[in-house]
Amino acid sequence: MIGPRTFLEYERYRYLKVAVGVLLLSLVIYVIEDPPGGRSGSSWTGYGLGTVSAATIFWLMWLGIRKRSYASTGAPLKGWVSAHVYLGTALLLLVPLHSAFEFGKNVHTLAYVLMCIVVFSGILGVAFYALVPTAMTRNRNNITLDAMLERIAEIDSECRLAAEGLPDYYARAVVTSIDETRIGGDLRSQLSGKDWDCGTSRALRSLRSSDVDLVGDAKAQERKLVELIARKELLLKQIRRDVRFKGLLDLWLVVHVPFAFATCAALLVHIFVVFWYH
Amino acid sequence: MRVRLSEIKLRPTGKKVRLDRDLDVESLFIGRGPDNDLSLKGLTISLHQATIRMSDGRVYVEAAPGQEVNVNGLVTQGERLGVGDKLKIGPWEIRVLDPGANADVSLEYEEIDRADSERAALDSRTKLGLETGLFARRPLAWAGVGGVLFAFLLLPLFWGGAQTPWNTGPVSRGHAYVEDDCQVCHSGFFRPVANADCMTCHHDIGRHAPADLAVADLEGARCADCHLEHRGREVSLADLGSGFCSDCHSDLSTRVPQTDLANASDFGSDHPPFEIALVTDPTEEAVSVELTPERVEVSGLEFSHLRHVGQAVTGRGDSKQYLQCGACHQPDAGGFYMKPIEFETHCQDCHRLDFDSTAPADLVPHGDPARIRERIRGFYSARVLNGEVKDAAAPRRLRLRRPGARLDRDEAELSRRWVEEKLAAAERRFFERPGTCDVCHTLSPGTASDGGMGISPVRIQEVWVPGSVFSHDSHAPFACVKCHPAAAVFDPEPESSLTRPSWSQPGMIPYELVAREPSTPVSEESGDILIPSIETCRECHAGAKASGGTKVPSPCSLCHPFHIRELGPMRSVQAEATEEPMPDSDLPAPSAEEVEDEPRRSNEASIDHDVHRNFFDQFNSGYVQSAL
Numbered sequence: 001m002i003g004p005r006t007f008l009e010y011e012r013y014r015y016l017k018v019a020v021g022v023l024l025l026s027l028v029i030y031v032i033e034d035p036p037g038g039r040s041g042s043s044w045t046g047y048g049l050g051t052v053s054a055a056t057i058f059w060l061m062w063l064g065i066r067k068r069s070y071a072s073t074g075a076p077l078k079g080w081v082s083a084h085v086y087l088g089t090a091l092l093l094l095v096p097l098h099s100a101f102e103f104g105k106n107v108h109t110l111a112y113v114l115m116c117i118v119v120f121s122g123i124l125g126v127a128f129y130a131l132v133p134t135a136m137t138r139n140r141n142n143i144t145l146d147a148m149l150e151r152i153a154e155i156d157s158e159c160r161l162a163a164e165g166l167p168d169y170y171a172r173a174v175v176t177s178i179d180e181t182r183i184g185g186d187l188r189s190q191l192s193g194k195d196w197d198c199g200t201s202r203a204l205r206s207l208r209s210s211d212v213d214l215v216g217d218a219k220a221q222e223r224k225l226v227e228l229i230a231r232k233e234l235l236l237k238q239i240r241r242d243v244r245f246k247g248l249l250d251l252w253l254v255v256h257v258p259f260a261f262a263t264c265a266a267l268l269v270h271i272f273v274v275f276w277y278h
Numbered sequence: 279m280r281v282r283l284s285e286i287k288l289r290p291t292g293k294k295v296r297l298d299r300d301l302d303v304e305s306l307f308i309g310r311g312p313d314n315d316l317s318l319k320g321l322t323i324s325l326h327q328a329t330i331r332m333s334d335g336r337v338y339v340e341a342a343p344g345q346e347v348n349v350n351g352l353v354t355q356g357e358r359l360g361v362g363d364k365l366k367i368g369p370w371e372i373r374v375l376d377p378g379a380n381a382d383v384s385l386e387y388e389e390i391d392r393a394d395s396e397r398a399a400l401d402s403r404t405k406l407g408l409e410t411g412l413f414a415r416r417p418l419a420w421a422g423v424g425g426v427l428f429a430f431l432l433l434p435l436f437w438g439g440a441q442t443p444w445n446t447g448p449v450s451r452g453h454a455y456v457e458d459d460c461q462v463c464h465s466g467f468f469r470p471v472a473n474a475d476c477m478t479c480h481h482d483i484g485r486h487a488p489a490d491l492a493v494a495d496l497e498g499a500r501c502a503d504c505h506l507e508h509r510g511r512e513v514s515l516a517d518l519g520s521g522f523c524s525d526c527h528s529d530l531s532t533r534v535p536q537t538d539l540a541n542a543s544d545f546g547s548d549h550p551p552f553e554i555a556l557v558t559d560p561t562e563e564a565v566s567v568e569l570t571p572e573r574v575e576v577s578g579l580e581f582s583h584l585r586h587v588g589q590a591v592t593g594r595g596d597s598k599q600y601l602q603c604g605a606c607h608q609p610d611a612g613g614f615y616m617k618p619i620e621f622e623t624h625c626q627d628c629h630r631l632d633f634d635s636t637a638p639a640d641l642v643p644h645g646d647p648a649r650i651r652e653r654i655r656g657f658y659s660a661r662v663l664n665g666e667v668k669d670a671a672a673p674r675r676l677r678l679r680r681p682g683a684r685l686d687r688d689e690a691e692l693s694r695r696w697v698e699e700k701l702a703a704a705e706r707r708f709f710e711r712p713g714t715c716d717v718c719h720t721l722s723p724g725t726a727s728d729g730g731m732g733i734s735p736v737r738i739q740e741v742w743v744p745g746s747v748f749s750h751d752s753h754a755p756f757a758c759v760k761c762h763p764a765a766a767v768f769d770p771e772p773e774s775s776l777t778r779p780s781w782s783q784p785g786m787i788p789y790e791l792v793a794r795e796p797s798t799p800v801s802e803e804s805g806d807i808l809i810p811s812i813e814t815c816r817e818c819h820a821g822a823k824a825s826g827g828t829k830v831p832s833p834c835s836l837c838h839p840f841h842i843r844e845l846g847p848m849r850s851v852q853a854e855a856t857e858e859p860m861p862d863s864d865l866p867a868p869s870a871e872e873v874e875d876e877p878r879r880s881n882e883a884s885i886d887h888d889v890h891r892n893f894f895d896q897f898n899s900g901y902v903q904s905a906l
Contacts, residue, residue: 262422
């Protein structure tokens with residue numbers, strides 16, 4: 001766990017302590033205050049916690065801008081991410097304290113639900129960053145994805161050469177292996193890390209089950225072809241695992257960012273409505 | 279067959295070059311294999327794909343067995359070729375040219391579907407990255423923001439029907455019927471619900487403290503400060519928590535120095551003794567005094583409970599029965615207090631006000647002696663006029679009168695005198711003979727409205743502890759004597775076989791027949807006060823915070839309403855505080871007298887509207903107010 005540690009343990013968990021402190025303080029205020037009519041979002045504690053929560057949410061959104069401003073001389077990005085993670089997670093409890101644990105089928109609870117999706121996708125992101133890069137590095141084995149793709153291309157042209165003098169059956173297998181092998185694709189294919197209908201695998205199967213009897217030079221060519229395509233299949237598995245890892249590292253962001261914006265929209269509606277109808 | 283083959287090649291520089299070669303073959307074999315005359319690269323081509331041969335000066339193309347050829351876009355097994363025809367084999371295009379004189383067939387071939395490098399081809403089949411098309415962060419974010427703003431802001435702004443998601447939660451049961459009509463309460467944009475909004479319906483909700491007390495915490499307070507809505511259908515708006523009253527009332531003397539209310543924070547441990555509305559002079563209003571054993575009521579009426587309860591009497595229908603509490607004390611319709619005692623209903627069966635032995639059914643009205651005299655004069659005058667004078671002592675002329683005949687002057691004088699004699703006799707019977715009016719009343723000569731014998735004023739206090747609400751109904755399982763021990767009903771004939779009504783009989787005020795012992799307290803004097811003290815209540819009731827014990831936890835609101843209607847409607851406080859024009863301001867405000875006349879009240883606690891609705895209805899009917 002190298003990646004996330006740099007920001008999770010930033011300055012000896014400074015922002016974890018801040019987040020826990022804020023939560024404890026809010027909890028104490030929440031428990032102590034006993035407003036007439038009972039605790040609710042519209043008590044002074046409720047307004048206070050709501051203001052803090054909303055301010056936190058808008059500040060968390062600021063990370064999207066801060067991470068792009070490379071010229072910033074303020075706190076290091078690591079610190080920002082650290083605070084982002086801990087304060088964002090704290091919102092899971094801070095917001096229910098604001099609403100005094102009142103939920104319903106309305107736009108106010110929608111804002112909280114969207115926020116929860118954002119927070120949990122963020123937690124998932126941290127988890128992915130903790131687990132995926134190690135596995136990814138191990139899988140790559142010091143080769144970049146580009147080099148792997150280059151190697152596939154080489155194998156493809158070697159296959160073409162090898163199949164040149166072989167019967168049509170072999171030529172067709174090679175064409176299948178080249179033309180019907182796809183890498184990546186839609187979300188499902190990328191995240192599954194597999195292709196159940198991979199042209200190369202089909203080609204390999206058909207080559208291995210070939211009952212054509214070849215002799216001499218052709219026999220050697222055939223053996224070379226099978227070996228090439230088997231190597232290609234292994235390489236494809238490696239590439240697809242890599243694509244899967246990359247997908248996992250991206251997936252949470254595809255949820256995190258749009259839902260964060262949707263949360264802000266719902267939050268604005270929430271604030272608008274409660275101050276209109278309060 | 280002489281064949282000229284021309285290959286069009288693409289140089290890396292982008293230039294096309296033409297390479298010619300001439301062959302002389304029987305047939306021209308075309309295929310992937312190197313043994314063909316025209317060997318074409320491309321794995322989609324068969325080892326031997328097609329043959330071109332000549333026959334009778336005509337050129338034909340024939341597909342190898344099991345293969346096909348594409349001639350001018352049509353797939354075929356064989357075809358005659360002419361100049362200008364195009365064959366397509368794999369990525370190659372073979373064009374038939376004019377052979378000229380030196381050849382029989384001239385073919386030009388070129389790799390037209392030239393695959394890019396293997397890598398470029400692979401890249402074209404490779405799709406990486408999750409963010410494709412609309413499934414990218416930016417479009418998704420816009421969609422999310424747009425969707426939320428449209429569905430939950432724009433749409434509801436222009437179409438009220440879509441405002442349901444704005445509702446923070448179900449409103450309480452009493453307000454459920456206006457739940458979908460936000461503007462009923464939320465009348466202004468970006469303005470909190472105003473008291474005026476509440477008072478559109480709750481226009482006569484009572485103040486908590488008298489206006490002249492000017493309690494800072496109450497002036498300008500919003501209804502919604504205490505009554506929080508949208509917290510669920512079954513949540514009571516009046517349930518404000520146990521500390522709500524004691525926040526102020528535990529040290530009320532310092533918070534509101536001008537009040538004469540004592541501090542109170544808990545019924546069981548910190549509550550002043552009861553204050554009662556006590557009549558000490560029947561000509562004056564009741565005064566609020568602390569309830570002590572020494573207190574004596576002076577109502578102007580003589581009455582002894584001891585001489586009544588437990589008496590076996592012959593009631594209507596000649597059934598012998600005991601006089602028990604319920605013979606006179608019947609709860610009102612709401613079950614809170616007892617109906618007023620009325621002479622005609624409760625006393626007259628035994629204490630008959632007849633005045634003429636020849637007409638025992640004719641009774642004088644109970645009340646003003648002037649009206650009694652009127653009634654008696656009227657009775658005897660009617661006898662004269664109707665010729666019904668049977669009295670042997672009456673003048674002969676009156677006795678012999680025909681009914682309906684005009685009275686002459688003498689007769690009128692005779693009649694007047696006779697009627698006055700009869701009246702005097704009746705007055706003697708009522709006012710001078712012991713055991714009639716003076717049983718209960720003090721006679722007061724010359725005070726009647728006609729200047730005759732009068733009755734000293736009487737004032738009966740109906741509600742003895744006006745600072746609280748007490749429900750007799752809630753205490754119905756207990757016999758009266760449990761709380762009013764001096765009203766014990768003694769069994770007058772313990773050995774007799776009289777049918778004793780059961781105290782659990784429907785409609786019967788519960789009572790117990792107790793055997794009289796010397797220590798049993800009895801109420802013999804009319805001044806006795808039978809209202810129980812706070813200690814009696816505390817035998818069963820503990821403070822609000824009591825739990826786990828055997829006593830009833832009793833919050834302030836069990837007995838004390840927060841909004842006290844007799845103090846006037848709350849809006850007057852609000853109008854002063856917010857200077858907002860209030861709706862319904864033309865409703866009559868309570869007069870200063872009304873407010874002044876209120877007995878001192880122990881103002882505390884919220885009120886459960888449901889429980890106390892009956893009580894307020896009584897206020898509306900004027901019954902309680904008339905009693906105060």
